Amino acid sequence: MADPSDPLSRRRSLGLLLGGGSSLLLGGCALNGWSETVGEATQPLNERIEALLQGKRRLPEFRRSQVEPAALLINSFNGTPEMAPGSYRLAVNGVVSRPLQLDLAALAALPQQECVIRHVCVEGWAAIVAWSGPRLADVLALAGPSPLGAYLAIRSADQYFETWDLASALHPQTLLATHMNGAPLPVANGAPVRLASPIKLGYKQSKWVTGLELMTSLGERLGTWEDKGYEWFAGL
Amino acid sequence: MIATTPSPARGPSPLWTRAFHGFNLLLLLLMATSGLEIYNANPVFGGREGATVPELFTLGGWLAGGRDWHFAVMGLYAANVGLWIGLLLRRRHRRLAGRGDLVTLRASVSPPRRRLASHRITYTLMLIVLAFSLITGLAMYKPAQLGWLVSLFAFAEPVGHSSWQTLRVCHLATIPAIALLLVAHVVLSWRVGGLRLLRAMFL
Numbered sequence: 001m002a003d004p005s006d007p008l009s010r011r012r013s014l015g016l017l018l019g020g021g022s023s024l025l026l027g028g029c030a031l032n033g034w035s036e037t038v039g040e041a042t043q044p045l046n047e048r049i050e051a052l053l054q055g056k057r058r059l060p061e062f063r064r065s066q067v068e069p070a071a072l073l074i075n076s077f078n079g080t081p082e083m084a085p086g087s088y089r090l091a092v093n094g095v096v097s098r099p100l101q102l103d104l105a106a107l108a109a110l111p112q113q114e115c116v117i118r119h120v121c122v123e124g125w126a127a128i129v130a131w132s133g134p135r136l137a138d139v140l141a142l143a144g145p146s147p148l149g150a151y152l153a154i155r156s157a158d159q160y161f162e163t164w165d166l167a168s169a170l171h172p173q174t175l176l177a178t179h180m181n182g183a184p185l186p187v188a189n190g191a192p193v194r195l196a197s198p199i200k201l202g203y204k205q206s207k208w209v210t211g212l213e214l215m216t217s218l219g220e221r222l223g224t225w226e227d228k229g230y231e232w233f234a235g236l
Numbered sequence: 237m238i239a240t241t242p243s244p245a246r247g248p249s250p251l252w253t254r255a256f257h258g259f260n261l262l263l264l265l266l267m268a269t270s271g272l273e274i275y276n277a278n279p280v281f282g283g284r285e286g287a288t289v290p291e292l293f294t295l296g297g298w299l300a301g302g303r304d305w306h307f308a309v310m311g312l313y314a315a316n317v318g319l320w321i322g323l324l325l326r327r328r329h330r331r332l333a334g335r336g337d338l339v340t341l342r343a344s345v346s347p348p349r350r351r352l353a354s355h356r357i358t359y360t361l362m363l364i365v366l367a368f369s370l371i372t373g374l375a376m377y378k379p380a381q382l383g384w385l386v387s388l389f390a391f392a393e394p395v396g397h398s399s400w401q402t403l404r405v406c407h408l409a410t411i412p413a414i415a416l417l418l419v420a421h422v423v424l425s426w427r428v429g430g431l432r433l434l435r436a437m438f439l
Contacts (some may be wrong), residue, residue, distance in 0.1 A: 039304030
């Protein structure tokens with residue numbers, strides 16, 4: 001039975017509740033404009049927690065028999081660049097004592113490592129892939145990095161741009177991959193050289209890498225997708 | 237006993253239950269709609285060729301916007317559900333469903349008793365589904381650091397579904413599961429305690 005003392009407030013309260021719920025659903029478009037603000041307000045904390053959660057230790061890997069070649073989809077923001085392997089050079093510069101121009105033979109001469117890891121795309125799909133090539137840490141070490149270096153900028157032949165925190169770049173399973181699933185890296189997957197790592201989302205793992213720059217701080221540009229609104233740390 | 241154990245249809249719920257209730261509904265709507273926005277970037281069923289969810293039910297405008305909302309709200313949602321379940325277990329665990337409710341459903345012929353037992357089972361299941369959405373979400377958020385959590389979903393590998401795909405299906409399934417339980421919860425609340433109980437749950 002209705003309480004005669006407050007019939008309106010009771011009705012109003014239920015009405016408010018139902019109205020609030022449905023208008024949220026229908027008014028999604030109005031809330032869409034707030035997405036960036038909401039992200040900017042919460043991402044710094046999330047990113048800090050992600051960085052804390054991510055240790056320096058090696059993560060468990062998968063068996064070679066678990067790779068899923070068909071599950072690995074192709075993404076590119078600007079087509080597939082034409083690169084002649086013979087004239088390929090990887091520039092390593094920034095706050096380093098010995099700026100380098102490395103050819104493919106120099107990369108192949110470094111200790112090679114295979115990592116069978118889950119490649120996770122921001123879109124939601126994932127694939128287990130066996131990447132191999134030199135460790136990014138070994139390549140950077142060749143150039144004599146300054147202790148002031150804290151971030152790494154990665155340039156690609158298709159103008160794709162990325163920046164990483166140095167701890168993630170130096171992770172023992174972060175590779176400059178030249179091979180995939182035991183075969184030379186296909187062009188669509190980033191040949192001749194791409195980044196590969198179990199600890200970052202796919203959009204951090206630049207394909208067709210041509211330049212590494214060690215930096216003391218982040219500049220205006222955080223990355224091709226980050227500048228459009230994607231999270232910068234993007235840890236897994 | 238009768239004097240100290242209030243009938244579920246009488247009296248308002250404690251303030252904290254009502255606060256968790258209302259807040260949870262709001263957060264759940266934000267999580268589900270932003271989650272469906274993320275779904276549309278690569279549909280769980282069908283991948284790039286799969287059907288997408290109508291824009292009306294999505295929040296964020298595009299993938300990054302959906303992720304902005306999903307990951308902004310996830311902490312609040314986890315804290316709300318976690319605190320709520322914790323407090324329920326400590327203070328009101330007698331109101332959660334137990335074996336007795338299953339016995340009632342099987343043996344009792346009294347419709348009110350059966351309704352009450354079904355209702356207790358319904359809202360207890362809702363709490364379990366809410367917790368499950370958190371666990372599956374966490375596994376997809378940090379699959380490398382929490383690889384062991386993802387590997388718990390390897391049970392469908394013998395029939396050709398990767399643990400990642402199983403995890404995605406499980407996480408998505410919490411939306412229809414909660415929606416169905418929500419309908420049952422509202423209908424049963426109405427039948428158990430009428431408008432008085434429905435109102436007492438929120439205000």
